[in-house]
Amino acid sequence: EVVLTQSPGTLSLSPGERATLSCRASQSVSSNYLAWYQQKPGQAPRLLIYDASSRVTGIPDRFSGSGSGTDFTLTISRLEPEDFAVYYCQQHGGSLYSFGQGTKLEIK
Amino acid sequence: EVQLVEYGGGLAKPGGSLTLSCAASGFTFSNAWMTWVRQAPGKGLEWVGLIKSKANGETTDYAAPVKGRFTISRDDSKNTVYLHMNSLKTEDSAVYYCTTVYRGHEFNYWGQGTLVTVSS
Secondary structure (H helix, E strand, O other): OOOEEEEOOEEEEOOOOOEEEEEEEOOOOHHHOEEEEEEOOOOOOEEEEEOOOEEOOOOOOOEEEEEEOOEEEEEEOOOOHHHOOEEEEEEEEOOEEEEOOOEEEEEO | OOEEEEEOOEEEOOOOOEEEEEEEEOOOHHHOOEEEEEEOOOOOEEEEEEEOOHHHOOOEEEOOOOOOOEEEEEEOOOOEEEEEEOOOOHHHOEEEEEEEEEOOOEEEEEOOOEEEEEOO
């Protein structure tokens, strides 16, 4: 089973700043099947990025994903007030799926 | 518009059973792979299990904590996927989401979730 570890646990930034969230896998993620989700309080998660770097249609281009193998990054280039939320990475390997424990992005 | 509506959550006793349903609309359900994902109160997301389409043999896979206790099934005539939960434990308490699976790898549409509480 691939274990995903996200860091930091909490990131405190101000609107307009750049956010960099990390997701590290315990072993190489198959074919870079690594996705990122955003979850706001009381809402279901929303898929942002798949295949490590492909943005879902309708997701603003300030969101970008990068990385391969075991190290992946979600970058939000310029934070908007609506971007403060919890972010999860997720991978698919073999017949199993797993999520990271999440990074909470909060307003400083 | 894709819609997923879960129902059937509620209070169950440890060792008991509960079945969740997820009614889907707005897409060709029979072609879709479906999953269940749960989230304990104040905690992160945990993948529970998957059912593939009939064309892919309706194969199921489960996360280790629920394997042997939970079963996923589907009724394509009703556009509904089910999560049958047996031998419930207090640690199964969570909001349960059903989701569609995009390209076999990601979860692109989510329901609003249904809360399951396991307590004596």
